[in-house]
Amino acid sequence: SYDLNQxxxxxxxxxxxxxxxxxxxxxxxxxxxxxxxxxxxxPLLVIYQDNQRPSGIPERFSGSNSGGTATxxxxxxxxxxxxxxFCQACDGATAVFGGGTRLTVL
Amino acid sequence: QEQLVESxxxxxxxxxxxxxxxxxxxxxFSDDYMAWIRQAPGKGLEWISYISNSGTTIYYADxxxxxxxxxxxxxxxxxxxxMNNLRPEDTAVYFxxxxxxxxxxxxxxxxxxxxxxxVS
Numbered sequence: 001s002y003d004l005n006q007x008x009x010x011x012x013x014x015x016x017x018x019x020x021x022x023x024x025x026x027x028x029x030x031x032x033x034x035x036x037x038x039x040x041x042x043p044l045l046v047i048y049q050d051n052q053r054p055s056g057i058p059e060r061f062s063g064s065n066s067g068g069t070a071t072x073x074x075x076x077x078x079x080x081x082x083x084x085x086f087c088q089a090c091d092g093a094t095a096v097f098g099g100g101t102r103l104t105v106l
Numbered sequence: 107q108e109q110l111v112e113s114x115x116x117x118x119x120x121x122x123x124x125x126x127x128x129x130x131x132x133x134x135f136s137d138d139y140m141a142w143i144r145q146a147p148g149k150g151l152e153w154i155s156y157i158s159n160s161g162t163t164i165y166y167a168d169x170x171x172x173x174x175x176x177x178x179x180x181x182x183x184x185x186x187x188x189m190n191n192l193r194p195e196d197t198a199v200y201f202x203x204x205x206x207x208x209x210x211x212x213x214x215x216x217x218x219x220x221x222x223x224x225v226s
Contacts (some may be wrong), residue, residue, distance in 0.1 A: 033213035035151070041222060042201060043151065048213040054206075086151050090212035093165040095141065095153035 002026040004087050004098035011104045018074040020101045022087035030089035032070035034063060040085045047072060079105050108132040108216055110202050115221030123194050128185040128218055135183040137219030138203040142187050151187035158209060192225045
């Protein structure tokens with residue numbers, strides 16, 4: 001098993017890029033997904049398989065995964081993007097979630 | 107419209123049992139690999155169980171192994187979670203979710219609204 005260590009919080013100004021990291025404590029590449037969760041709502045998949053965007057997710061959401069760290073980038077962050085973001089990977093017979101990052105759009 | 111709806115949550119005493127249900131609609135449920143994921147109040151997401159489309163492959167997190175049982179009824183398009191010997195730390199909103207990758211990469215592209223389980 002391994003951990004996904006997200007920063008607890010990230011702040012960004014509207015229109016700027018928000019970058020949320022998800023370092024995996026493992027040398028083996030793990031495909032990472034990202035979820036957005038707003039208060040009182042279910043999680044919403046925004047990125048899967050490191051950099052794939054589901055239908056209906058705005059193009060400003062992008063993902064990458066290199067050197068053991070997955071990264072979610074929100075370009076041109078909007079106030080509506082303020083939410084908790086969770087990374088997630090699969091380790092054979094288990095799924096692991098990061099602790100979550102609260103994105104604040106100031 | 108694809109939809110998952112959980113039910114069965116509630117207040118239960120420590121050591122008690124509950125059975126959660128997740129009813130699917132608008133999906134080809136017999137093709138879908140499914141999971142239960144929970145979220146304690148104010149906390150992050152925790153995966154707890156996973157089942158293949160046929161029900162022949164099942165996985166559990168260590169935190170619930172031996173106490174929880176996942177199952178499914180494909181003709182009824184329903185997923186279940188039998189929870190026994192409940193502990194206060196099992197208090198959480200329980201989500202059912204669909205694996206969008208049919209068992210290879212485990213990403214969850216469809217979620218229910220969740221059902222709250224309180225153990226106290």
